[in-house]
Amino acid sequence: MSKIKIAELFYSIQGEGRYMGVPSVFLRTFGCNFKCAGFGMPRGELSEEAINIDPSKYTDYKMLPLVSTGCDSYASWDPRFKDLSPMLTSDAIADRICEIIPHSEWKDEHLVITGGEPLLGWQRAYPDLLDHPKMQGLKEITFETNGTQKLTPEFASYLHTWKSHHDKDFWREITFSVSAKLPCSGEKWEDAICPEIVVEYEDYGTVYLKFVIATEQDFKDAECAIGAYRAAGFTGHVYLMPVGGVESVYALNNRTVADLAMKNGLRYSDRLQVPLFKNEWGT
Numbered sequence: 480m481s482k483i484k485i486a487e488l489f490y491s492i493q494g495e496g497r498y499m500g501v502p503s504v505f506l507r508t509f510g511c512n513f514k515c516a517g518f519g520m521p522r523g524e525l526s527e528e529a530i531n532i533d534p535s536k537y538t539d540y541k542m543l544p545l546v547s548t549g550c551d552s553y554a555s556w557d558p559r560f561k562d563l564s565p566m567l568t569s570d571a572i573a574d575r576i577c578e579i580i581p582h583s584e585w586k587d588e589h590l591v592i593t594g595g596e597p598l599l600g601w602q603r604a605y606p607d608l609l610d611h612p613k614m615q616g617l618k619e620i621t622f623e624t625n626g627t628q629k630l631t632p633e634f635a636s637y638l639h640t641w642k643s644h645h646d647k648d649f650w651r652e653i654t655f656s657v658s659a660k661l662p663c664s665g666e667k668w669e670d671a672i673c674p675e676i677v678v679e680y681e682d683y684g685t686v687y688l689k690f691v692i693a694t695e696q697d698f699k700d701a702e703c704a705i706g707a708y709r710a711a712g713f714t715g716h717v718y719l720m721p722v723g724g725v726e727s728v729y730a731l732n733n734r735t736v737a738d739l740a741m742k743n744g745l746r747y748s749d750r751l752q753v754p755l756f757k758n759e760w761g762t
C-alpha cells in the first residue's frame with residue numbers, strides 16, 4: 480500500500496481560486512522544490528522569519544508560529560520540521576478523511592491536494608489513495624501546484640482514465656490550480672515559469688493560473704508570464720490574488736488587486752481563509 484508524508488490533513492472552506500467557498504478536505508503533502516523567501520519582503524531581500532523558528536520547541540504542527548513574510552506553509556517543506564509530518568498509508572488517510580467530513584462520506588466536498596509541492600514524488604502514491612473504497616464518492620479534486628513538475632507518464636495515464644469516462648458514476652473533475660511564482664517570491668524566473676509543463680496539464684483537467692500580487696512591478700511580471708504561457712498555447716483562466724498570509728498584509732492590497740483584475744479583464748481570487756480564519760494552521 481502506498482504511503483504519503485502528510486504535513487496537514489484538515490477540513491475547511493477553499494479560500495482561493497475556482498472553488499472559493501466550497502467545503503474542502505485539504506491534504507498537504509510534505510516537500511517542495513522552492514523556498515519562496517521573498518514574499519512580503521522588499522525586492523531582492525529574503526525573509527529569515529521561518530529560519531529563526533526553533534523546531535525543537537514544537538511537537539505539534541498546529542502550535543507553530545504563523546509568519547508574515549516568506550512562504551506561509553514553511554513547515555510543509557523545511558526539513559527541520561519534517562518530524563511533524565507523519566508518513567501515512569492510503570488506508571490511514573482515507574480513514575482520517577471519513578472522520579473529518581460531515582456524514583463520514585463524500586457528498587459535495589472537494590479534495591485539495593496541496594503542499595509544499597504536491598506533484599513531486601507523491602504522484603506515484605495518488606492512484607492508490609484515490610481508488611481507495613472510502614474515496615469512491617469523491618468527484619472533484621484540485622492539485623495546487625507551482626507548475627514546475629511534469630506529470631509522470633504513469634500518473635498522466637491514470638488521470639486520463641477519469642477524463643475519458645463518460646459514465647457519471649465514474650466521472651471525476653480534475654483541476655490544476657497553478658500558482659506560478661513571480662520574482663517577488665524570491666525564486667528565479669527560469670526555474671519558476673515553465674509554460675510547456677503547464678500546457679501539458681491541460682490534457683488531463685481544467686487548469687488555471689494564479690499570481691500573487693503585492694506591487695505594480697508584480698503585476699508587470701505577471702503580464703510577462705501570462706504572455707509566455709499564452710505563447711506556449713495555454714488556454715485557461717488567469718487569477719490575480721493579493722499577497723498576505725496575515726490579515727494586516729492582505730487588507731493592505733486586496734482592493735488594489737481586485738481593481739487591477741477588473742481593469743485588465745482577469746479574474747480576482749480572494750484569500751477567504753485570511754479574513755475568515757486568520758489563516759491559522761488547519762484552515
Ligand code: SF4
Nearest residue numbers: 511513514515550595
Ligand atoms: S512553492 Fe508554495 S509551498 Fe513551495 S515554497 Fe513556494 S509558496 Fe511555499
